[in-house]
Structure formats: structure tokens, C-alpha cells
Amino acid sequence: MAVIALTSASGSPGVTTTAFGMALLWPRPVLLLEADPTGGSGLLAGYFRGTREYVGGLIELALTSSSIHDGLAEVSERIDGTTVSFVAGTRSHTQAAALRDLWQPLSEELADLESTGQDVIVDAGRLGLVGAPEPLLANADLTLIVTRTTLPAISAARSWADSVQRGAFDWQQPGVLVVGEGQPYSSREVARALNLPVVATVPDDPESAAVFSRGAQPPKRFQAGALARGLHAAIASIHSTVSHRRGELLEGVRP
Ligand SMILES: Nc1ncnc2c1ncn2[C@@H]1O[C@H](COP(=O)(O)OP(=O)(O)OP(=O)(O)O)[C@@H](O)[C@H]1O
Numbered sequence: 588m589a590v591i592a593l594t595s596a597s598g599s600p601g602v603t604t605t606a607f608g609m610a611l612l613w614p615r616p617v618l619l620l621e622a623d624p625t626g627g628s629g630l631l632a633g634y635f636r637g638t639r640e641y642v643g644g645l646i647e648l649a650l651t652s653s654s655i656h657d658g659l660a661e662v663s664e665r666i667d668g669t670t671v672s673f674v675a676g677t678r679s680h681t682q683a684a685a686l687r688d689l690w691q692p693l694s695e696e697l698a699d700l701e702s703t704g705q706d707v708i709v710d711a712g713r714l715g716l717v718g719a720p721e722p723l724l725a726n727a728d729l730t731l732i733v734t735r736t737t738l739p740a741i742s743a744a745r746s747w748a749d750s751v752q753r754g755a756f757d758w759q760q761p762g763v764l765v766v767g768e769g770q771p772y773s774s775r776e777v778a779r780a781l782n783l784p785v786v787a788t789v790p791d792d793p794e795s796a797a798v799f800s801r802g803a804q805p806p807k808r809f810q811a812g813a814l815a816r817g818l819h820a821a822i823a824s825i826h827s828t829v830s831h832r833r834g835e836l837l838e839g840v841r842p
């Protein structure tokens with residue numbers, strides 16, 4: 588399908604959890620890139636609860652003497668029993684500056700992965716941080732601001748959405764992913780407030796989210812639970828949004 592980037596404006600709305608949850612349910616092989624410049628791997632410390640060792644990640648990719656193509660293959664790790672690979676983020680925020688020159692060539696390399704049948708989900712962390720992976724956000728096929736629907740969350744997202752509309756970032760296709768629709772505002776209200784389309788919604792389901800975010804024991808009916816169903820629906824919406832835009836782009840170049 589494509590490169591999908593998830594980011595946020597404030598709080599911790601669930602970028603890492605949603606990115607990982609979607610990766611596990613993704614219908615094709617997928618690479619999850621932990622590009623949050625805050626540092627610390629949400630996967631290794633969260634889902635794997637520190638039981639899986641850090642063996643390499645973005646910082647090694649930035650420092651490699653191999654090509655970016657080979658380097659990416661070297662630092663990508665498989666998650667057993669799935670078709671998910673991941674690249675671990677930096678171990679400290681102090682390393683983020685060293686990634687500055689990596690983001691652009693990496694974004695070009697990620698776009699090429701599709702030809703190998705692999706999609707990419709990027710956890711870009713919060714907007715505006717030092718060392719933020721702006722080229723990954725700009726070159727993704729779809730860049731989603733993840734937000735809750737509370738007033739503080741919407742008000743923080745709004746200033747970024749305004750900047751997106753004013754063309755400050757040059758994202759290919761911006762949109763919103765809502766976590767916890769109706770708590771208290773609806774997707775429609777969020778879309779109106781931000782003046783961006785809500786591409787997908789994911790329900791508020793703390794018990795299931797904790798499985799992805801901190802390796803908690805899956806609750807009963809986890810696979811058929813609210814979060815899993817919401818993630819499946821979010822994937823389908825993302826897929827159709829990306830396909831639709833590609834269709835439009837093709838129409839545009841047809842003689
Ligand atoms: N859909 C959800 N329903 C309920 N709780 C959720 C959901 N998604 C995430 N959470 C919870 O919210 C908290 C923050 O999640 P997460 O770390 O994914 O957010 P984040 O946006 O990546 O935060 P940060 O900006 O700090 O990296 C975690 O406790 C997680 O379990």
C-alpha cells in the first residue's frame with residue numbers, strides 16, 4: 588500500500604499504541620519505524636517489557652557505512668509469528684540530532700520498499716520536537732495527526748492543522764486519526780474544528796491498549812474486542828484513502 592506516518596500535537600493520545608496495533612493487524616508485510624525523537628523504544632520497553640535486547644536501530648542506520656538500503660535491512664528486526672519488522676528508535680533523546688541527515692534519504696528508501704511488497708508505518712512522535720523526522724512526515728503517502736477529542740487535545744491539534752493548511756509542511760496528504768471518538772466530541776466535530784478529514788477512528792479501550800503499550804496480558808476476547816475491531820476498520824479506511832488519492836493522481840497524469 589504505502590508509507591503511513593502517525594504523529595501528534597500534544598498529550599499522549601496513542602500514537603505508539605495505534606502504530607503498533609495496526610502493524611500487527613496489517614494485511615501485508617509491514618515495517619514499523621520508531622522515529623519518535625523523544626528516544627526510548629516504545630516496543631522494546633513497552634510491548635516487550637525489556638525482555639528483548641536492543642541490538643541496533645536508527646542510530647546505527649545513521650552511522651552505517653553500508654548503503655541506506657543495506658543498512659535498513661541490517662537494523663530491521665522481525666517479530667516472531669508475524670509479518671511485522673521494526674526498526675528500533677534511539678535510546679536517548681540526545682541521539683536525535685545525529686539522525687538529522689538520515690531522515691531525507693530514509694524517506695526516499697521507504698518509498699521504494701513498496702515495490703518489495705512491504706508497507707511502512709512511521710511512529711513520528713510529537714510534532715515540533717527537536718530532531719523531528721519532518722522529511723518522513725512530508726514524504727509519507729498519508730500523514731495522520733492522532734488526537735483525542737477533548738477540548739485541550741483539539742485546541743493543541745488545531746494550531747498544527749492550521750499550519751498544515753497554510754502549507755507550512757508540504758505533507759502529501761494530511762488527515763486525522765481520532766482515538767476515543769465521542770469522548771466527548773464526534774469525528775465530525777473534530778474534522779470541522781481542525782478543517783482536516785478524519786481518516787480513521789480507534790475506540791478508547793484501555794485494557795486492550797495496554798497489551799500493545801506495555802505488554803499487559805491480553806484480556807478475554809482481545810482478538811474480537813473493541814480495539815482490534817477499530818484497528819481493522821482504521822486499516823481499511825487508510826487503505827481506501829491512499830488508493831483513492833493514487834487514483835486521482837493517476838487521473839491527473841493521464842493524457
Ligand atoms: N485506543 C486506546 N484506548 C485506550 N487507551 C489507549 C489507547 N491507545 C493508547 N492508549 C493508552 O494511552 C497511553 C499512551 O499511549 P501511547 O504511548 O501509545 O501514546 P503516544 O501518543 O505514543 O505518547 P507519546 O507522545 O508519549 O509517545 C498508554 O497508557 C496506552 O495504553
Ligand SMILES: [Mg+2]
Nearest residue numbers: 602603623629
Ligand atoms: Mg509514543
